[in-house]
Amino acid sequence: MTEHVPAVRTEGLRRTYGDKRALDGLDMTVPRGTVHGVLGPNGSGKTTLVRTLATLLRVERGRAEVAGIDVGARPREVRKRIGLLGQHAAVDEELSGRQNLEMFGRLHRLGRPRAAARADALLERFGLEETGHKAVGSYSGGMRRRLDLAASLIVDPEVLFLDEPTTGLDPRGRTEVWNAVRSLVGGGTTVLLTTQYLEEADQLADRISVLDGGRVIAEGTADTLKAMVGGDRVDVVLRDRAGLPGAAAVLAEVAVAGTVEADEDARRVSAPVADRMAALTHVVRALHDRGIEAEDLTVRRPTLDEVFMHLTGGPADRVDRAGGAPHADRSGHDGKVSA
Amino acid sequence: MSSATSSAVPPAPSRAPGPASAFGWWLADSWTMTRRELARWARRPVGVAIGLAFPVMMLVMFALFLGGSMTVAGGGDYGEFLVPGMFVLTMAFGLEGTMTAITQDLQKGVVDRFRSMPMAPTALLVGRSVADMLESVVGLAVMVGAGLLIGWRWHGSLAAALGGVGLLLLLRFAMLWCGIWLGMIVGRPGLVMAVQILVWPVAFTSSAFASPESMPGWLGALAEWNPMSATATAVRELFGNPGAAGTSWPAENALLLAVLWPAVLLAVAFPLAAARFRGLGG
Numbered sequence: 001m002t003e004h005v006p007a008v009r010t011e012g013l014r015r016t017y018g019d020k021r022a023l024d025g026l027d028m029t030v031p032r033g034t035v036h037g038v039l040g041p042n043g044s045g046k047t048t049l050v051r052t053l054a055t056l057l058r059v060e061r062g063r064a065e066v067a068g069i070d071v072g073a074r075p076r077e078v079r080k081r082i083g084l085l086g087q088h089a090a091v092d093e094e095l096s097g098r099q100n101l102e103m104f105g106r107l108h109r110l111g112r113p114r115a116a117a118r119a120d121a122l123l124e125r126f127g128l129e130e131t132g133h134k135a136v137g138s139y140s141g142g143m144r145r146r147l148d149l150a151a152s153l154i155v156d157p158e159v160l161f162l163d164e165p166t167t168g169l170d171p172r173g174r175t176e177v178w179n180a181v182r183s184l185v186g187g188g189t190t191v192l193l194t195t196q197y198l199e200e201a202d203q204l205a206d207r208i209s210v211l212d213g214g215r216v217i218a219e220g221t222a223d224t225l226k227a228m229v230g231g232d233r234v235d236v237v238l239r240d241r242a243g244l245p246g247a248a249a250v251l252a253e254v255a256v257a258g259t260v261e262a263d264e265d266a267r268r269v270s271a272p273v274a275d276r277m278a279a280l281t282h283v284v285r286a287l288h289d290r291g292i293e294a295e296d297l298t299v300r301r302p303t304l305d306e307v308f309m310h311l312t313g314g315p316a317d318r319v320d321r322a323g324g325a326p327h328a329d330r331s332g333h334d335g336k337v338s339a
Numbered sequence: 340m341s342s343a344t345s346s347a348v349p350p351a352p353s354r355a356p357g358p359a360s361a362f363g364w365w366l367a368d369s370w371t372m373t374r375r376e377l378a379r380w381a382r383r384p385v386g387v388a389i390g391l392a393f394p395v396m397m398l399v400m401f402a403l404f405l406g407g408s409m410t411v412a413g414g415g416d417y418g419e420f421l422v423p424g425m426f427v428l429t430m431a432f433g434l435e436g437t438m439t440a441i442t443q444d445l446q447k448g449v450v451d452r453f454r455s456m457p458m459a460p461t462a463l464l465v466g467r468s469v470a471d472m473l474e475s476v477v478g479l480a481v482m483v484g485a486g487l488l489i490g491w492r493w494h495g496s497l498a499a500a501l502g503g504v505g506l507l508l509l510l511r512f513a514m515l516w517c518g519i520w521l522g523m524i525v526g527r528p529g530l531v532m533a534v535q536i537l538v539w540p541v542a543f544t545s546s547a548f549a550s551p552e553s554m555p556g557w558l559g560a561l562a563e564w565n566p567m568s569a570t571a572t573a574v575r576e577l578f579g580n581p582g583a584a585g586t587s588w589p590a591e592n593a594l595l596l597a598v599l600w601p602a603v604l605l606a607v608a609f610p611l612a613a614a615r616f617r618g619l620g621g
Contacts (some may be wrong), residue, residue, distance in 0.1 A: 054455045057620040079457040090452035094379045106371045107458045109364070111355025121349045135382060151452060156351045 005068040007032040007159045007190035008053060012062035015048055015214075022048040024214035025062065030192055030207075032067075032158075035185055037205030038194040039304070041312070045214035046194035047087065050163045053192070054084045067158045083152030083160040087167055089144045090151065093137040097128050097147045100136060101154065108154045122150040126180065142173030149180055160184065162193040166200060178203060198304035208304075212312045225307045231256075232276040233306070234283055237296035238267045247294075250286040254279040267295075272302070365459040372466020377473070390436070391478055394429040395485045401425065401548065402489050412550035415581020422491035423503070423580055424547035427571045429482055430475065430511040432538060434518040437471050439531050441522030445619075454619065461613050468515050475511045479504065494579030503577035506597045510570045513601030513608070520612040546571045550582060563589045566604065569596035 008030040015023040023045045030036040040046050051057040052071065053064055059072035066078045084090065091100045098119050105115025123132040126146040136144060145165065152160060162181065166174040181204055184191065195201050201208050202222045210218040210225070218225060234254070236247050244262055247269045251260045255271035262269045273279035276299045287294055302310075358364055380387050402418050409417040444450055444463070453463055483504075493500040525531065542548075544562045551562035562568055572593035575582045589596055 051451075051620070054451075055620075056451055056454055076457055079455055082455065084452065084455045086448055086451050088448035088451075090448035090450075092375065092379070092449045093447070094382055095375065099378055103371060103375055104452070104456070107368060107453070107456050107462075109354045109367075109457075110352055114352040114355060118352055125349060154351065155354075 005032070006030055006065075007034075007067060008036070008192055009065045010049075010053075010062065011064075013049070013052065013059070013064055014061040015045075015052065015057065016060065021214050023052070023062075026211075026215055028209055028216055028219075030190060032190045033188055034206045035181075035191040035193060035204055037201035037208040038192065038211055039196070039198065039201045039208050039308075040194075040211030041196060044211040046196075046211055047163055048214070049211070050084075050086075050161045050192070050194055053078075053159075054082055054161050055079055056084075080155075081158040083154075083157035085145075085148050085152045085160070085162045085165050087164045089136070089148045091136050091144070091147055094135060096133050096135055097123060097139070097150075098132040100147065101151060104151050104154050110154070118154060122153065126150045140173070141169050142176045145169060145173060145177050146180060149177065153184075156187070157189060159190045159192065162191060164194055164196065166195070166197065174200075198308065202304055210308065210311055218307075218311050222304065225304065226302045228307060228310065231272060231274065231301075232279075232299055233270055233272050233302050234276075234279055235268060235270045235296070235298045235300065236283065236287070236294050238269075239293045239295045241267050243292040244269060246290050246292050247287065250283055250290065250292070253286065254282050273299075361459075365462065365465075368459040368462035369465040369469065371458075372462050373469040373473075374466075376466060376470030380470075380474075387474075390474075391481050394425065394432070394478065394482055397428070398422065398425045398482065398485055399489070409549070411581050412552045413581065418490055419492075419580045420550075420575070420582040421548065422486040422489075423574045423578055423582075424571050425486075426479065426482055426507050426574065427510065427545075427567050428542055428547050429478060430507050430570070431514055431542060431567050433471065433475055433478075433511050434514040434521075435531065435535050435538060436474075437467065437515045437518030438522040438525075438534060439528060440467060440471075441519050442526060442528045442531055445523065445526065446528065460617055464519055464612060464616055467519065468512070471515050472508070472512060475508060475515075479507060479511075491580075493577075495577060499577045499579075503574035506570055506573055506577070509598070509601045510566070513566075513604040516605055516608040516612055520608040520615065523612060523615045541565070542567065546582065551587075563587050566596075566600035569593050569600050573597035 006029045008028065010026050010028045013023050013026040014021070026045065026049060028049075038046050038049065048057065052059060053066055055071060055075035055078050064071040067081045069077045069081070071078050091097075092103070095103070101119035101122055102112075102115045105118045106112060108115075110118060119132075120129075123129045126149065128143060128147060128150070131139065131143065136147060139147065149165075165181065166177050169177065178200070181191065181193070191204075193201070193204060205222070207219065207221055208225060209216045218228065220228075234251065236251065238244060238247055241264060244264065244267065248260050248262050251269050251271040254273050256274050257272075260269055260271045280297070280299050284297065358367060398421075402421055406417045406421060409421075411417055411420045441464075444467070450463070454460075493503070521534065522531070525534070544558060545551075545565040545567035546562060547567055551559040551568065553559075554562055569589065572582070572590055573596070574580075576593060
């Protein structure tokens with residue numbers, strides 16, 4: 001794959017399940033050697049996109065290329081160049097970790113001795129040498145994911161697809177997987193990572209595509225996306241709920257385009273501002289004049305949550321109303337996009 | 340996380356030269372998938388033992404509990420009649436085992452990995468069929484041993500007896516691919532239970548346990564044409580056991596039908612199963 005050929009390119013990619021549009025004319029280009037985050041709520045088409053690019057789903061309409069190869073026309077050539085870490089562990093639970101890796105090595109045509117050596121190297125690399133002989137069914141979630149990741153790296157893939165790699169993992173397991181993914185970057189592998197954890201995209205991805213309803217609705221670095229919501233934000237948390245309307249009025253005086261968000265339960269009002277210091281000074285003085293007591297007052301960059309809210313008109317953890325891929329809703333939405 | 344995680348992934352080895360042809364790779368991949376099954380069996384020996392013991396238990400139940408009160412149309416010892424029938428039953432019921440295994444496999448994420456790898460597309464199915472055939476050879480050997488223990492014998496030549504074994508395995512092979520195809524159609528392990536129940540009336544509507552001549556007319560005719568009856572009658576003939584004699588066309592041409600039926604079933608099920616597997620994700 002030459003430098004100028006993107007790792008992934010899709011053009012008007014469409015896919016329907018019955019009358020639901022899982023992918024609705026999706027255009028995306030991922031330059032090689034980068035980590036690209038695909039961020040979206042359940043049913044936004046993330047999993048359908050990954051499964052299509054990984055040759056598991058047929059290209060219905062539109063065009064998809066991986067490493068410059070047409071996925072629909074030459075799936076076999078694509079398979080030689082990709083690694084896939086799906087939402088559910090794609091390893092044989094009844095076999096040991098080592099048996100799994102050796103099997104995948106042979107299927108990748110390494111030949112038996114090289115497959116065995118590769119299994120050893122990967123088990124050691126992912127800290128599984130102690131448990132390599134045990135059945136995968138006895139592994140913890142984090143261990144299973146690491147084995148799964150190892151299985152995706154039998155041969156150095158040009159493009160590695162990670163579909164919600166940390167869904168269902170505890171924080172420790174998540175850190176383990178994040179560390180493993182970070183260490184891959186720099187080896188020349190392009191990583192396409194889907195996630196519904198905004199923090200994950202922020203942590204790992206160079207660029208982020210935001211998906212909604214099977215389409216890319218925004219794309220850029222985490223910083224550019226945050227800037228789309230309007231630069232800095234002022235947050236005011238009140239001691240008393242009664243002060244909310246007053247505080248909202250104060251914030252409206254400094255808010256860009258007059259947009260103020262209020263969260264009654266959190267006793268918080270929030271607004272994007274243009275000049276952070278001037279805005280803060282004004283807010284402090286105005287609140288004091290009105291006798292409204294603030295418990296907490298902060299100036300900060302917007303979170304990706306707010307970007308999401310801004311772009312999709314709803315919180316990131318809502319269950320999408322249309323275009324739900326059958327595989328995308330298995331994970332539930334426990335704990336993601338925690339407030 | 341240990342410090343090992345922060346180190347880089349070691350570079351991957353190059354691919355081995357290996358077989359030059361696509362067919363060679365197909366064989367190699369299929370063998371890898373067969374080994375996967377064998378390794379799984381090695382990890383659950385009790386389950387495998389139960390699978391082998393179940394038909395033996397059935398044989399003992401039918402031969403010792405019911406055998407005394409059964410007579411064979413055309414004369415002869417019921418035990419001698421029953422044992423080949425039980426061989427056929429064991430082979431035909433292999434359908435369920437294969438079906439269960441395929442539906443369970445397709446539920447697993449590991450199939451996604453197989454399908455996203457540059458392996459021969461049908462290797463998973465072929466590996467399953469080879470492994471199940473190996474299991475069937477062992478299962479049949481166990482049943483032959485059990486038959487011999489309760490007094491069953493073959494009376495013809497060894498070559499004819501081996502021919503009988505060959506027909507039994509041919510039936511198993513055909514049922515196996517039917518099982519793979521059906522397993523992919525039903526998709527869910529829960530629906531396999533329906534098949535597990537349905538195989539019983541099908542098995543009884545054959546000459547496995549009783550001669551079709553002793554059944555009500557229409558049922559007897561149905562039983563005569565059952566592929567299981569063809570194999571049962573043919574192997575009785577080859578083993579020199581009673582019950583092979585019959586005057587109907589299917590009974591007189593049992594050997595032909597015992598080859599033809601499985602061949603037809605294979606010709607239908609194999610391409611459909613392969614096409615269905617390739618069409619996953621369509």
